Amino acid sequence: MNFTRYRELRFVLPLLAFLMGAIGGRVQARAFVIKSDSEQEASERKSQDKIKELRFYRSLSNVAWVMGPEAAVDSTLSLEQRHLGLLDKGRSVELSIRRALITSSLEGQAAILSGACSQDAGLCDRLAERVQGVADTRMVAPGNQLPEAITRGLPVSPGAYPPSRFHKFH
Amino acid sequence: MIESLVLVGKGLGDRVAPLVATPPPPRSPVSLIALVLLCASAGYGLGVSGVLGPFAPQAGSPAARLGEALQGQQPGAGNGSQIADDAAIVRESLPGPARSALDLLVKVSGISSEGNTDWEATEALCQELQWERCDREALSELKMRSGL
Numbered sequence: 001m002n003f004t005r006y007r008e009l010r011f012v013l014p015l016l017a018f019l020m021g022a023i024g025g026r027v028q029a030r031a032f033v034i035k036s037d038s039e040q041e042a043s044e045r046k047s048q049d050k051i052k053e054l055r056f057y058r059s060l061s062n063v064a065w066v067m068g069p070e071a072a073v074d075s076t077l078s079l080e081q082r083h084l085g086l087l088d089k090g091r092s093v094e095l096s097i098r099r100a101l102i103t104s105s106l107e108g109q110a111a112i113l114s115g116a117c118s119q120d121a122g123l124c125d126r127l128a129e130r131v132q133g134v135a136d137t138r139m140v141a142p143g144n145q146l147p148e149a150i151t152r153g154l155p156v157s158p159g160a161y162p163p164s165r166f167h168k169f170h
Numbered sequence: 171m172i173e174s175l176v177l178v179g180k181g182l183g184d185r186v187a188p189l190v191a192t193p194p195p196p197r198s199p200v201s202l203i204a205l206v207l208l209c210a211s212a213g214y215g216l217g218v219s220g221v222l223g224p225f226a227p228q229a230g231s232p233a234a235r236l237g238e239a240l241q242g243q244q245p246g247a248g249n250g251s252q253i254a255d256d257a258a259i260v261r262e263s264l265p266g267p268a269r270s271a272l273d274l275l276v277k278v279s280g281i282s283s284e285g286n287t288d289w290e291a292t293e294a295l296c297q298e299l300q301w302e303r304c305d306r307e308a309l310s311e312l313k314m315r316s317g318l
Contacts, residue, residue, distance in 0.1 A: 009202065010202060013206050014206050014209040015209070017206040017209040017213065018209040018213035020210060020213065021211060021212065021213025021215075022213035022217040023217065024214055025213065025214040025215065049231060049234040051237075052233075052234040053231060055237035055238075055241055056236045056237035056240060059240050059275055059316045060268065060271050060275055062317070063278070064267075064268070066312045066315050066316070067302060067303050067312060068271055068274075068301060069267070069300075069302070072267040072271045074267070075266075075267040075268040075271075076267075076268045076271050079265075079268060137315065139303060140302040140303060
């Protein structure tokens with residue numbers, strides 16, 4: 001064997017072998033992961049992704065809620081509500097309270113809170129306290145004080161407003 | 171004097187030259203083959219173990235990846251550029267007013283800079299967006315409450 005050639009091969013061949021081994025190992029490991037990913041696992045992963053997406057939209061609406069302008073709150077609330085669907089009733093009620101807090105119309109506030117009461121039976125029993133709790137998490141107006149619908153004593157109870165009027169404010 | 175030194179040097183050169191020019195005894199290719207096999211095995215082992223990079227599937231959508239990053243103790247740790255790309259993709263899909271919230275969320279959480287918040291840049295962005303409060307205290311509160 002040519003000496004110079006041998007010296008080159010002595011370095012190149014092991015390096016090449018290492019790289020090819022590493023690539024082969026990764027390909028095989030990936031194939032194994034994909035093969036073992038049954039339908040059930042795929043569906044689990046899908047629901048995990050949904051939860052992660054929700055986490056993102058939740059953070060987004062929280063940022064807007066803490067001190068964002070009304071338009072940002074409104075927009076991010078809608079986004080979170082759309083992704084939330086029926087997954088978390090408690091969170092959905094909180095989002096409704098936030099929406100009521102930034103709604104300027106008294107009737108709108110009362111209708112949204114009534115809708116929230118029909119989702120959470122205990123809400124209307126401690127309405128002012130619960131709404132104040134949510135208002136306290138906002139650092140700027142509007143929405144950081146009890147809504148006038150409560151301070152002026154507008155009727156707030158499940159079924160107080162027909163759904164057609166309630167949906168007008170969503 | 172110089173002539174004698176040249177002669178001595180020449181004498182030494184004559185003795186050393188044959189040693190240098192002699193090629194090493196030809197080696198058996200068996201040692202090279204063994205080395206190649208060893209390296210291939212080491213590479214394969216590393217590839218399978220995942221040391222060279224994770225092969226677990228990532229979260230599916232850009233929004234899910236952002237949610238995953240926000241969930242961690244150190245948002246964005248390890249893959250800042252991917253997070254920044256995901257944020258840009260998600261931003262495109264958001265309505266105008268929500269984009270300002272996303273911009274601030276990205277800055278305040280340090281999601282694309284390994285969880286480190288650049289407070290000066292965050293304050294500057296907040297002022298640019300014309301949010302009502304942009305002081306450091308309010309922004310710290312914002313960072314804390316964004317994960318509520």
